[in-house]
Amino acid sequence: MNYSQIPVKLIELESVDSTNNYIAKKVLTGDLIPGTVVLAEKQTEARGQRGTKWQSLAGLNSTSSVFLTWKDIKVREQFKISMLVAIGVCRFLRNFNIEAEIKWPNDIYVQTKKIAGILIENQLKGDYISSSVTGIGLNVNQEVFEEGLSATSIIIETGKKENVRLFTMQLYQEIGRTIEQYHQYPFEWIERTYSGFLKGFDEAVTAIWIQKQEEIKIQITAILPDGRIKALVNETDYKLFDLKELKFIF
Incomplete structure (x- = not known):
């Protein structure tokens, strides 16, 4: 089309x-x-x-x-x-x-x-x-x-x-x-x-890690074609998050 x-x-x-x-x-x-x-x-x-x-x-x-x-x-x-x-x-x-x-x-x-x-x-x-x-x-x-x-x-x-x-x-x-x-x-x-x-790309934002019910600071560094994001968590480790794993707090 x-x-x-x-x-x-x-x-x-x-x-x-x-x-x-x-x-x-x-x-x-x-x-x-x-x-x-x-x-x-x-x-x-x-x-x-x-x-x-x-x-x-x-x-x-x-x-x-x-x-x-x-x-x-x-x-x-x-x-x-x-x-x-x-x-x-x-x-x-x-x-x-x-x-x-x-x-x-x-x-x-x-x-x-x-x-x-x-x-x-x-x-x-x-x-x-x-x-x-x-x-x-x-x-x-x-x-x-x-x-x-x-x-x-x-x-x-x-x-x-x-x-x-x-x-x-x-x-x-x-x-x-x-x-x-x-x-x-x-x-x-x-x-x-x-x-x-994108909010939170290359800047720190606050989110709830739903699986752990934990408040974290994340900085998004990449977006994958399947919708997952790669993010730096609490300035220490990189992790992949799926679509239902985070709740952002603004």
Whole structure:
């Protein structure tokens, strides 16, 4: 597929359980072309990473998903997709002078507050990823969040209200450009670009080592294609961490 044409089509819904679910069902019936973006004013069962729920006020934010197909990404390298999408989101926000960063693996933060979340569900064919459904929840015009929720939005950061529909289309255009750029360069380009947005890369940050329930200082030094990170722990030893082994504290 030609990623530079994303979004090939925009489907707008008033309400849906989740845009990821909507796309998954349409893919099964063959009713969706690659590059299609689904945007919903309201999601009744929006999901985040690790079974969490994405909280968003109806009509104020961009809650959407895109259907993409792939030819050359192996299952063991599927984290490449997550990296590319996260890079695209950060690049897009930087266009608005919002200093977006990635909290490993793919939450998007502005300083200590979350502005976007990404949920990717891949379909496999043998040793390769055949397609993926990528859901993105991006806070746009919401100014008030639940008590205790560390979140921010475009309007909070810039003071300007945005057209959610136009904003969403521009977001996926940036993601498409990022994927096109990936096809011109080796993995080192993705790792280098992703690292440039990554909180804790070449700087010490605090995290909970979940297995040991221990607070540690880590400095990320490398990202592997399978999503694991190599990090210097407490300035003494290097260790590889998998996706569910750390909880960062900012």
